[in-house]
Amino acid sequence: MECMVLEQFFPLNGVDGVEEQSIYGDDVDQYRTAIGASFNDELIFKKVMKTRGKAMTWFIPGDVICRRIGLEEDRCDVLRPMRDRVFVSEKVDASSFKKEVEQLRREAIEGHKWKVRRDKTWFAIVDPQGRSLVMARRYWSKPFTVLMEQLCPMLAIHKVYACKPYRVASSWCAFKTMHRYAMENCDVEMSASQMLKCMRHAETIYMRRVALKRSLGTGRIVKMYKYRNRNNQAFWDRCFQMMDSGVPVPYSVKHVRDHFCTRWIAVSPDEMDWYLSCIYWPEWVLGGPVRFCKFVKGRRGRMWK
DSSP states (O other): OOEEEEEEEEETTOOTTEEEEEOOTHHHHHHHHHHTOOTTOOEEEEEEEEEOGGGGGTOOTTOEEEEETTOOOSEEEEEEEOOOEEEEOTTSOGGGTHHHHHHHHHHHHHHTSOEEEEOSSEEEEEOTTSOEEEEEOSOOOHHHHHHHHHHSOOSHHHHHSOOOHHHHHHHHHHHHHHHHHHHHHSOSBOOHHHHHHHHHHHHHHHHHHHTTOSOOSSSSOEEEEEOOOGGGHHHHHHHHHHHHTTOOOOHHHHHHHHOTTOOEEEEOHHHHHHHHTTTTSTTOOTTOSEEEEEOOTTOOOOSOO
16 A cells, blocks of 8 residues: 655644544554564554544544654654545656656645646646645646636746736635545546546636636625525535534535525625535536525615525
8 A cells, every 4th residue: 555654743642533443453564564664663553534623624534643652752653545646648758747746745735735736738736635636638628728827827927917816716616626526536547537527627616616706705795596496405405414414514504404495695705615616416416506696786685585
């Protein structure tokens, strides 16, 4: 098993919201080899089974915590299995970008931030946990090139003049969702059809998000209309189940459950991004269960009916 080693990453006494389980048997030898332990080293390995709360952004199920017996250290090493998703066209040399992707991974983990990088023939996005999505091909579609240009400009005019903030925010929303879709639904070595699906989801989200233009801020500045079609009931049922199980969901989900006859409700741009990030769910049918628009001055009306 190929793993990355995060040195001095996990507190010795544990973290609230992280459930651990001891590891025994042949797996122990496998992890000892991965961490480079000698014969005399006494180690205890525990696997992260579940995370909740703020710990979800730092640790993921499958992480292996390595505690050394007899050493007084404040933090332990963590073994994290590689979960990359990679598509490389036959016309692109993979060795030309491997070093840059590894550097990008280190920057993402050390800064605990999303990182993105682009060249003429490849594009990579890495989440704060170090999981990378890499796509390499000689030619890109025009809509997808527009998305990449917002975050990694290659045109001379964009290198001089920054892209508009709402376009940058739209690209981030699209790429983060594309990354999440790839992690959940694609193979380690992605096929061409899987790669194209990732691109199509990103392009659709970008077009819907950028249509609102200057919809930036932290307040409830976006109008979300809820469709009452019965086909969308499965989507809301899944949202309600997530809320009951403790998964963080927007406040508007609770509002819809309490007032299912809601016509529209004001939401924040972050909430809008959350709904758009669900575009690949099987429960998201046709145009989706919701649509968004800006508030128009002079129009009045109740928040929900």
